[in-house]
Amino acid sequence: KQMPPNWGGVCLPIRTTQQTLGVMSVSVPSGREFSKDDIRLLATLSEMTGAALQRMQLHEQTVHRLEQLYALRAVDQAISSSRDMRLTLNVLLTHTISQLKVDAADVILLNPDSNLLELVGGRGFHTLLPESVRLNDSFAMHAIMEHRLISARDVEIINQYPHFWKLWKEEEFVCYWCIPLIVKGEVKGALEVYCRKMFISDSEWLEFFEALAGQAAIAIDNTQLFQ
Numbered sequence: 380k381q382m383p384p385n386w387g388g389v390c391l392p393i394r395t396t397q398q399t400l401g402v403m404s405v406s407v408p409s410g411r412e413f414s415k416d417d418i419r420l421l422a423t424l425s426e427m428t429g430a431a432l433q434r435m436q437l438h439e440q441t442v443h444r445l446e447q448l449y450a451l452r453a454v455d456q457a458i459s460s461s462r463d464m465r466l467t468l469n470v471l472l473t474h475t476i477s478q479l480k481v482d483a484a485d486v487i488l489l490n491p492d493s494n495l496l497e498l499v500g501g502r503g504f505h506t507l508l509p510e511s512v513r514l515n516d517s518f519a520m521h522a523i524m525e526h527r528l529i530s531a532r533d534v535e536i537i538n539q540y541p542h543f544w545k546l547w548k549e550e551e552f553v554c555y556w557c558i559p560l561i562v563k564g565e566v567k568g569a570l571e572v573y574c575r576k577m578f579i580s581d582s583e584w585l586e587f588f589e590a591l592a593g594q595a596a597i598a599i600d601n602t603q604l605f606q
Contacts, residue, residue, distance in 0.1 A: 385409045391425040395433040450474035454594045464602035468500035475591050476503055481572040486595055488568040489523060506549045518543040519569045522557040531555040554578050558588060560596035567599045
């Protein structure tokens with residue numbers, strides 16, 4: 380921000396112990412000069428501002444962590460209290476969307492006999508998802524076959540998979556992540572999440588995504604063992 384014509388002033392950094400958050404800018408008419416006491420006072424104010432902003436950040440992080448713990452607890456309770464896999468996974472998908480701040484999510488189950496990926500739960504979609512897709516025709520194949528988390532934004536790669544490309548265009552997605560659901564070394568399926576606005580994931584986001592995938596894998600395995 381520029382100062383008005385014929386005005387002067389000072390700029391001081393607003394810092395926390397880890398980073399610089401911004402700048403405090405104070406403008407005065409050009410005929411006035413800042414004294415040393417003024418500068419010391421402004422420096423103190425910028426330090427107080429940085430400390431206040433840091434406390435706000437820490438509070439927000441604490442609240443966010445508590446919300447994540449509550450979500451995992453709610454999913455755990457659903458797993459332990461119900462043998463209905465679809466009901467349990469719908470609880471998980473609800474928390475997946477709210478905590479990861481994504482627009483849509485689904486769980487697909489791998490049928491090793493038919494080599495099909497079968498839809499067992501979905502939330503946030505505007506169109507009807509296919510009940511099943513051949514593994515080789517699904518973009519999720521990469522996560523399942525390679526036992527790793529994958530993401531996608533590159534249209535040139537996505538449009539090589541007609542079913543996935545059709546969903547991508549109709550839903551107006553721009554970001555996608557998929558993580559395999561693995562129990563005792565065996566892939567049970569995959570958890571997929573989608574965004575309609577550009578989003579960059581960080582390590583905390585990915586860590587919680589992996590925790591949700593672990594819960595989904597347990598829910599599927601428990602139901603299969605019970606059956």
